[in-house]
Amino acid sequence: MPTSKDVAQAAGVAQSTVSYVLSGKRPISEKTRKKVEDAIEHLTYQPNAGARALASRRTRVIGLVIPFIPELHMASIMEFVSVIANTARRYDHDILLVTEDEGAAGLQRVVGQQICDGLILMQVEGDDERLPVVRSLKVPVVLIGIPHDPSGLVCIDADFEMAGKQCVQDLAAAGHDVICVLDWQREVVDRHVNYVERFRSGTNQAAESIGVKMLHLPGGTDRDVIADSVDKALAETTGTPAFIAPDGTVQDVLRRVLSSRGLTPGKDVSVIGSASPTLAELQPIPLSTIDLRPAEVSRRAVKIICDLLEADSQGPTESLELVPTVITHRSSTLRPPRGS
Amino acid sequence: MPTSKDVAQAAGVAQSTVSYVLSGKRPISEKTRKKVEDAIEHLTYQPNAGARALASRRTRVIGLVIPFIPELHMASIMEFVSVIANTARRYDHDILLVTEDEGAAGLQRVVGQQICDGLILMQVEGDDERLPVVRSLKVPVVLIGIPHDPSGLVCIDADFEMAGKQCVQDLAAAGHDVICVLDWQREVVDRHVNYVERFRSGTNQAAESIGVKMLHLPGGTDRDVIADSVDKALAETTGTPAFIAPDGTVQDVLRRVLSSRGLTPGKDVSVIGSASPTLAELQPIPLSTIDLRPAEVSRRAVKIICDLLEADSQGPTESLELVPTVITHRSSTLRPPRGS
DNA sequence: TTGAAAGCGTTACCAC
């Protein structure tokens, strides 16, 4: 493997000149620049990352802590991961995977060994055990998810409160006066992820201001539980029933149960679920969808951390960003308002 | 951040001794070892990865090239990623994400800059454009997926031929004499991933030796296409119809179509699909499932590459490993054989 | 069993 020394020799310049050509941190005459660039091309030189990291004290690597919770819609986690990796490349950074199994010790490890310059944590819980460690780290960390106490932390997430409002408003506008929300799975709720609560608060605020009735029923992936919830909802509804299923996994089960009750979404019943890349394509039915915008959240998370890295931020930063959600109308053929 | 020099000073030994205590490449007296370990603990010393990589010419990082194809069941990709990352840690390695967007150039980049010591490529196509580059790389590469010409390459994948056989045998044993396979999605087939062909070959071999009729019909996520395929299959079947849907995504659609035809899997119709972590939990119905064992494939891929790294393999290695698949009987209550 | 010192391939400061 050729080194910058080889390049310098081939181009007949000093090694430092090669470095400056590459980094652009010093004006270089057109003539020498050309010589160096030719030599680089000719030798197919690529700078050694380790040496660079050692000398510059920057790895240009960001650690991404991924969750592994079977109950968490894996497809959507993968979308985060994928978008984060791609966006990082745009900022000339790479992504190192850190699995949640390693816990807080994993964070200390990758930061301590200076394998990466900063961290992104996915699926941060309301009272995440890693937060004390995160606060103590001397590198930028961006959390996806809002903990109960976000002080001293940089957080970003979809605006679940807005999402809840939008869902209720959409259904109310379509004429429903009883709206049923199927909760997230037990496993998710038990983790005290904040968004469950934020979503619920959004739905309830909207329901109150509009004057429709909200029904919060148990969700989960257990078909019987969902069936039970559906039946309860049907019993409480006189007009066309309406369901909100923000959890992608719950949504799957709900569809099946409705279908087993002979109910066709978009016709006999309204359903709003969160858009999931795979399932969106499977929807043969004209429905609204709440888009929680995982891609946008991912992109912004990367931007934030890269900005912090650029700024060489040392002191404790603090910020909280909520990404607006949107209702996607796949079709406008929900039931017309009652009485019309 | 403390360095090994600091540790040496604190312990009253040479810097090299600290290094040897850590690496174990040299016998150390119990006494000095203790001194050094105490100093490490006390200073919370962690070796600098860049410096280590520079000096040892090993990063202990493995590049993982992930696909991003919306049509590819993202949940199962995530399972690969997650298991690979965890297994790598067992071998004291980390995983760096390389997105497929970067193409062959991405491979050259991470290897050329010596960001990682080796690569794992997921979802390798039959005639993958990256293969020439892979062959030219001077680091170990493990492919998940079997290209048409695996010469000079190290490949591993689930044994799709065995999977095909097992599905047909299972259904034939349950008394079906017409068995319908819903192909993978167009997008997958068009990529000429080898496993489509291998699976088909397995089903056909088994069908021939047992003497049942095979029907290969178009798959995909288009509900109409699946509905069409289902109807064709029903028309060709006198007894209980039987479907094989190896593609997780296709499987989702199939279930919906069958249900819309009033057919309950496990009762009026037999269905074998590939186990997907999420969907397995959603199956309320007693069915066989073909387990393509993504976790096992992932684990072995990591083991292979770590072994190669250990062996400091320079010369071109070549190997091809097929991981046995298994039929999981979630219940034995398929229809009894015809005539019983 | 241990120590000293020479790299490893960059970056960045100090001269010119």
Added chain:
DNA sequence: GTGGTAACGCTTTCAA
């Protein structure tokens, strides 16, 4: 505008 050179923090050879 450019060159020389001292770090950066580790591993490993050579001596003792």
